[in-house]
Amino acid sequence: MLRRSLISLAILLGTAGAALGEDEIIRQRAQIMRQNARSEQIANQLILGKFFPDKATGAMQSLQANMTAFVKLYPGDGPADGDRASPVIWSDRADFEAQATGLLEAAKAAESVVPEGQRAFSIAWQQVAGRCRACHSKFAPAAMR
DSSP: OHHHHHHHHHHHHHHHTSSHHHHHHHHHHHHHHHHHHHHHHHHHHHHOOOHHHHHHHHHHHHHHHHHHHHGOOOSSSSSOOOSSSSSSHHHTTHHHHHHHHHHHHHHHHHHHTTTGOHHHHOOOOOHHHHHHHHHHHSOOOOGGG
């Protein structure tokens, strides 16, 4: 059920992205980052406490769906008026998309090791978290780094 909802969200954002107003696009980006922060929180709790495979799987699936949709929420040649997004996203679009793809792939890898247990997930999660940090260090607005 969660997976279907996330896939539906990704499809909706992907197809509707061009039709959304700039304010809505910015709101969608912020929502995705809040969801990603929640997935990070869940993953950290799972590696530090009791391990629930279904929660680990759900968190990684959420990250995958979110990153698929996220890169599509940066249309045009640069940030619109009032958009606090870093202009580097547009000037180095190839790396921005590569970072998002790397995070998506790391989340898939972490999801794939969930059946192996907490230790395997913990190791894989470090790759996901590293991808988040690498992207934020280059592409997050300076005020958010």
